Amino acid sequence: MSQASRIFKIFAVGLVLLFILFPIYWLLITSFKQRLEVLTKVSFWPEEPTFYNYYRPFFEDVYAKNVLNSFLVALGEVALCVPPALLAAYAFSRLKFKGDNHLLFWLLTNRMAPAAAFLIPYFSMYTFLKLYDTLIGLILINSIANLPFAVWLLKGFIDGIPKEIEEAALIDGYTFWGLLRRILLPLLTPGLVTASFFIFIFAWNEMLFASMLAASGGAAPLTHALLHYLSELWVNWGEIAAITLLAMVPALVFAYVIQRYIVRGLTFGAVR
Amino acid sequence: MGLLVNPFPFLVFRMKHINPWLILLPALIIVGFNSFIPLFYCIYLSTLRYYIGIGEPTFIGYDNFRKIVFDPGLWNSVARGFMFSFVCLAIEIPLGLGVALLLQRETRGTKLIRTMLTTPLLIPPMTIGCMWLLLVRPDIGPLPRLLSRIGVMYNIGSSPLLAFWTTVVLDTWHWTPFVILVLIAGLATLPPEPYESAMVDGASTWRIFRYITLPGLKYHLAVVILIRLMDTLRIFDEIWVLIAEGPGKATNYLSVNIVKTALSELNMGYGAAISLFFVYIVIILSWLIMLFLRERK
Numbered sequence: 001m002s003q004a005s006r007i008f009k010i011f012a013v014g015l016v017l018l019f020i021l022f023p024i025y026w027l028l029i030t031s032f033k034q035r036l037e038v039l040t041k042v043s044f045w046p047e048e049p050t051f052y053n054y055y056r057p058f059f060e061d062v063y064a065k066n067v068l069n070s071f072l073v074a075l076g077e078v079a080l081c082v083p084p085a086l087l088a089a090y091a092f093s094r095l096k097f098k099g100d101n102h103l104l105f106w107l108l109t110n111r112m113a114p115a116a117a118f119l120i121p122y123f124s125m126y127t128f129l130k131l132y133d134t135l136i137g138l139i140l141i142n143s144i145a146n147l148p149f150a151v152w153l154l155k156g157f158i159d160g161i162p163k164e165i166e167e168a169a170l171i172d173g174y175t176f177w178g179l180l181r182r183i184l185l186p187l188l189t190p191g192l193v194t195a196s197f198f199i200f201i202f203a204w205n206e207m208l209f210a211s212m213l214a215a216s217g218g219a220a221p222l223t224h225a226l227l228h229y230l231s232e233l234w235v236n237w238g239e240i241a242a243i244t245l246l247a248m249v250p251a252l253v254f255a256y257v258i259q260r261y262i263v264r265g266l267t268f269g270a271v272r
Numbered sequence: 273m274g275l276l277v278n279p280f281p282f283l284v285f286r287m288k289h290i291n292p293w294l295i296l297l298p299a300l301i302i303v304g305f306n307s308f309i310p311l312f313y314c315i316y317l318s319t320l321r322y323y324i325g326i327g328e329p330t331f332i333g334y335d336n337f338r339k340i341v342f343d344p345g346l347w348n349s350v351a352r353g354f355m356f357s358f359v360c361l362a363i364e365i366p367l368g369l370g371v372a373l374l375l376q377r378e379t380r381g382t383k384l385i386r387t388m389l390t391t392p393l394l395i396p397p398m399t400i401g402c403m404w405l406l407l408v409r410p411d412i413g414p415l416p417r418l419l420s421r422i423g424v425m426y427n428i429g430s431s432p433l434l435a436f437w438t439t440v441v442l443d444t445w446h447w448t449p450f451v452i453l454v455l456i457a458g459l460a461t462l463p464p465e466p467y468e469s470a471m472v473d474g475a476s477t478w479r480i481f482r483y484i485t486l487p488g489l490k491y492h493l494a495v496v497i498l499i500r501l502m503d504t505l506r507i508f509d510e511i512w513v514l515i516a517e518g519p520g521k522a523t524n525y526l527s528v529n530i531v532k533t534a535l536s537e538l539n540m541g542y543g544a545a546i547s548l549f550f551v552y553i554v555i556i557l558s559w560l561i562m563l564f565l566r567e568r569k
Contacts, residue, residue: 009374016371016448017385020392023403023445026414030406042414084298095292103296105562110307112558114506116527117547120317120534121310144306147299176290205396207509208531223398230402230513237412244402251394259390263457266393266450270495271457 031241038237053238057246063225067246069135069214070204070221074250076139077146077203078196085150085195090184092151093158094166104155107148108268115208118144126213133215141209146202149268150195156269157191158184194261197254204250222247311551317544324538336545346546348521349529356436356525357504360443361497367444368451368496373485375452376459386456389449397446401513404442408514428515432522435515439523442510447503451496458492459485498561502554526550 030038031053032046041047057063091097092104122141123132131137161184169179185192207223214220220228226243229235263271318336322329340346375382392400408428410416416426428435466484475483508527517524517532524532530550534543 013371013374013385016367017388020388020445020449023407024391026407027403038412042417080302084302087295088299091292091296095290097292100292105559107299107303108562109555109558110303112502112506112561113551113554114508114527114530116506116508116530117550117554118306118310118314119531120540120543120547121313123534124317125309125313140302141306143302147303151299176295201394205394205398207396207398207512223396226402227398227513230405237406240402241406244399247399248395251396252391255390255394256387258394259387262390262393263453267454267495267499271454271492 027241027244031238031245033238035236035238050238053236053242056239057243063222063243063246066220066222066225069219070223070247072135073138073142073210073219073221074200074203076135077142078199080139081143081147081150081199082192082196085147085154086180086188086192088151089154089158090180093155094163104151107151111145111148111152111268113144115145115206119208119212122209123212132213133218133220135219137213138210138219138221139203141213142203142206146199149202150199152268153195153198153265154188154191156264156272157188157194161187190261194258194265197258198265201251201254204247314544314547317540318542318548320541322539322541324540326538329541332541336542337549339542340545340549345521345524346529346549349524349526352436352522353505353525356439356443356507356523357501359440360447360504361500363440363444364448364451364500365493365497368448369455369489369493371448371452372455372459373481376456386453389452392446392449393453397509398513400442400446401510404438404445404510404514408438428518430519432518432520435518435522439511439514439518442514443504443507446510447500451500454492454496455489458489461492462488494564498557498564502557502561505557506554526553 029044029046032049032051033043034046034048034050034052037043037047088107092100126132126137126141129137131140165183165187166179169183174182204221205223206221207227210221210224211227214224222243226240226247229240229243258265319331319333320329321332321335375385405413407413408415408426410427410429419426425431426434428438462485467480470480470484505525506527507525508531511518511523511525511528512531515523517528527550530543530546533539533546537543
C-alpha cells in the first residue's frame, strides 16, 4: 500500500470513528456538568465536574426499582424464549413436516412486524387479561419479537451440527431428551449463549411496549422511566445523560462478549 | 437415564417417532397468543368508529379502509417513511461499503475498531434519541449554538427539512456500523484467486472492485439492504424521543403515525386500520427476504 493511500485510510477511518464517538463523548461529559453549565455554555470539558447527576439514578431509590424491573423483564424474557425456541429450532432444522417453510416465514413476519402496529390491540388485550403494568405482561409481550428471533438464530446453529452425530445417537437408542441433553446442548452452548445475550439486550432496550403497557408505578422498566423524565417540564439534562448511560450499561458489558456473533445475530443467521 | 429426572415422562419418545408439532407447540402457543389474538382483535377494531372515552363504538364496516385510500395525512406519512428509508439506505450502504473495504485487512487496531462499531448496535435505540437530543436541542445542543455563532439557524423544531435530515444522520450513526460489519463478513468470504489473476493482468483498482468485489458481495448487500429497509420503515424509539412527528409532520413516519393516531387522537378504529395496512406492507417485504434466504440454499 502506498504512503498516500495509507494516510487516506487512517484519515477516513478516523473520521468515521470520530463521528461515532463524539455523541458518546458528549453524553459522557454532559453527565458530569452542573445544571447551569449545560444551559448556558458550550463547553467540551466540564468546568466544575460533579457527580451530583449520578446521585439520584444510582443512590436514591427512584430508579433502583426501574433498573430492577428492566433486569427482571430481560431475565424472564430469556427464560421464556430460549427453551421453546430450542425445541422449535430443532424441528425446523432436522424434521420434515408439512408447511415447515411457511411456518418459519410466519415466525419471521412476527419478528419483522412493527411493534407499533400491535400496540392498539395489545393495550385492550393486556388490560382485559389483567396483565397491564405487570412484569409478566411485559415479558410475554416482548416474546412476540424475541422468540422468532431465537428460533431463527438457533436453527442456524443446529444446521451447523453434522447430522451423523444424531444418527449415531439414534442407533444407540437415545430418546429425544437424551439426545438433547447429552449431545445437542453441549454442542449448542455458543448458540444458546449468543441467543440469551441478544434476547436480554433486546428486552432491556425495548421502549414502546414498556412505555405503553406499564404505568410509572409498578412494573415500569428503565426505558419507561427515562421517557417519562424527558416529558417533564424542568429537566436536568446532566441527570438525563447519567440515566441514559445507566441504560446503556448491559450493551457496553455485552458488546465485547457477543462481538463475534453480532453479524450473525442481527441478520437472523443469514450472514455467518 | 441421566442425572436429571425427566419432568414429562409422557413425552419420552424414541428418536424415530418425534412428532415435529409436539416440540413446536410451546413456541407456537406463545407466539400465536401474541400474534393471532391481536390480529383478529385488530380486524374487529378496524370495522368500528371508536374513540376512547367519546361515545360508544359503532360498527361502520370498511369505512376506515376507505378512509385510508383518501387520507392525505396517511399517504404523506407513507411517503415520508419510504423517503426516510431510501435516503438512509442511499447513504449507509455506500458509506458502509467504503469503510468495510478500508477495514477488511486485519491490522492491529481492527479488533478494537470492530468492538467500537458493535456498541451502537446494542445500546437501547431510545438512548440514541436522548444522545442526539443533547446534541441538537436548540437550548442545550452544541450544534445549534455553535452554528448560530456563524449565523446559521439550526432548529429542528421549526425546520421540517432539518428535522428530516437530523433523523437521517441519527440513523446513519446508529446503523452504518451494522452495514460495515456485514460487508466485512462478506468480504472475508470472497476467494482470493480472481484477485490474483486480476493483479497479474494489471486490472485497475476500480475494475477489480466493479467486476470482482461487487458481484461477490451481491448476497451480503441484498441481505443488508432488505434488513435495513425493514428496520428503517418501522423506526420508532429514536424518532419519538428526538422530535416525535416533527415540525409540519416532517418525521411522521409510519410507526410514529400509528402511535399518534392512537394516543393523541384516541382514534382506535382508524388506528387499527392503519396498523393492518402497515403489517400488510411488512408481510410483503419479509416475504421477499424469505424468498431470498431460501434461494441461497
